[in-house]
Amino acid sequence: GAVVSQHPSWVICKSGTSVKIECRSLDFQATTMFWYRQFPKQSLMLMATSNEGSKATYEQGVEKDKFLINHASLTLSTLTVTSAHPEDSSFYICSAKSSGANVLTFGAGSRLTVL
Amino acid sequence: QKEVEQNSGPLSVPEGAIASLNCTYSDRGSQSFFWYRQYSGKSPELIMSIYSNGDKEDGRFTAQLNKASQYVSLLIRDSQPSDSATYLCAVKKGAPTNAGKSTFGDGTTLTVKP
Numbered sequence: 001g002a003v004v005s006q007h008p009s010w011v012i013c014k015s016g017t018s019v020k021i022e023c024r025s026l027d028f029q030a031t032t033m034f035w036y037r038q039f040p041k042q043s044l045m046l047m048a049t050s051n052e053g054s055k056a057t058y059e060q061g062v063e064k065d066k067f068l069i070n071h072a073s074l075t076l077s078t079l080t081v082t083s084a085h086p087e088d089s090s091f092y093i094c095s096a097k098s099s100g101a102n103v104l105t106f107g108a109g110s111r112l113t114v115l
Numbered sequence: 116q117k118e119v120e121q122n123s124g125p126l127s128v129p130e131g132a133i134a135s136l137n138c139t140y141s142d143r144g145s146q147s148f149f150w151y152r153q154y155s156g157k158s159p160e161l162i163m164s165i166y167s168n169g170d171k172e173d174g175r176f177t178a179q180l181n182k183a184s185q186y187v188s189l190l191i192r193d194s195q196p197s198d199s200a201t202y203l204c205a206v207k208k209g210a211p212t213n214a215g216k217s218t219f220g221d222g223t224t225l226t227v228k229p
Binding site for chain 1: 147158160166216
């Protein structure tokens with residue numbers, strides 16, 4: 001079945017630094033990837049939709065200059081949290097689907113802690 | 116009104132019982148419906164997808180869809196402690212194969228007691 005690898009699984013960083021999270025589709029071409037954020041005991045909040053080769057579409061209220069998304073290839077999308085602050089601490093999850101597929105495959109998630 | 120609403124939890128059932136999880140959605144244009152299971156600290160995993168009115172069964176899981184009532188449910192028969200998790204209902208406007216985004220409900224936490 002479809003597999004999505006997300007890395008790192010957890011990261012701790014100092015306030016003001018930038019953190020990059022990678023999402024890779026291992027056995028299929030991911031034409032579309034989604035990035036979510038989930039705070040404890042809350043549901044998934046979609047941050048942006050990323051289509052290969054084009055700019056990401058951000059959800060309302062998500063700062064595109066703070067959360068940089070790149071989807072340069074059919075197997076890799078990255079989310080960079082720039083100038084991270086403690087309030088950015090959260091569980092970040094990606095999901096991916098191939099063209100014509102009807103379900104999403106989720107990565108294992110990345111837990112970010114900003115000190 | 117939220118786009119996708121799930122019955123408030125937590126839901127607790129004894130082992131072997133039927134767990135019933137409910138979800139309503141507001142957009143009549145929705146065409147694709149999914150149930151995901153999420154264990155604490157983990158990412159969601161797909162349990163069921165359903166696109167047509169009626170029931171769809173897969174092992175101990177049955178998804179039920181009623182588009183007229185804008186309602187989708189998940190039944191878990193013979194509930195096991197390993198079913199204890201948060202269940203997320205997700206709804207997508209477009210056809211199953213298009214690239215549209217899914218909207219997730221807040222989830223219902225299920226606890227199955229031995």
